[in-house]
Amino acid sequence: MPLLETPVRIGVQxxxxxxxxxxxxxxxxxxxDFGVDIAFNWDHFYPLSGDPDGAHFESWTMLGAWAEQTERIExxxxxxxxxxxxADLQADMARTVDHISAKGGAAGRFIFGTGSGWFEKDYEQYGYEFGTAGSRLDDLAESMRRIEARWDVLNPAPTRKIPVMIGGAGEQKTLRLVARHADIWHSFVKPDAVTHKLGVLEEWAQKEQRDLSTLTVSNEIGARETDEVEALYDAGVRLFTLGLDGPEWNFDTVKRWVSWRDAKNAA
Structure with missing residues (x-):
């Protein structure tokens, strides 16, 4: 699948x-301040590692604070x-955070990353129906339809077409949702699988009558060595994400990969 050549970006969770x-x-x-392109959090109610009942904060209220506290970073x-x-509330929240983040006449900087959910403890403790992986994906499909429809009628409208990131690699449902709705596809698949998944995406795009040439392919750096990250780049990945745990944030790792980004973009 031909992809629009875009600069490498680094996102830090x-x-x-x-x-x-x-x-x-x-x-x-x-x-x-250091020049990272995107800051991410995650949408859970409890820690995913360490003490399962340790300190933890909610995602969306935090994103509203980031919108006000930052000036440049997406x-x-x-x-x-x-x-x-x-779903309609999600659309309104996204639009509002988008406006909060618009500074100096520029458009907003919010990216709407979304998925169907998986962490059962969140569901049980907060009273949500867990369902099945399939039912949650069906719910996401219906929600995306409503979210996009709500964005079309909100007053005021979003400051820009809010980029949609959808995470996952399932070929029957998730990748069809990516082909239908996403500007960014995020996964954790290995380099050789990226090519295969992009072929599946192209098949879904043809059925959805959508041009995916502007799709950004995103993947996790994690503990990968440079050769595997280079292979991801060769496969078409242009957004690379890195997770950080505090309070001893490993900023040296961030510096390493930002330098790698800059070298790629200067080539």
């Missing part, structure tokens, strides 16, 4: 667990859980 909000805020401001959740909020 500041995991909102086992830290104070002041530490989160300081980390995001450091990322912005931001969003990696990713929002569709199950936790009414």
């Amino acid at each position: 500041v995991r909102p667990q086992h830290v104070s909000y002041a530490q989160i805020r300081d980390a995001v401001l450091w990322l912005e 931001f969003g959740a990696l990713v929002n859980c569709n199950s936790y909020r009414n």
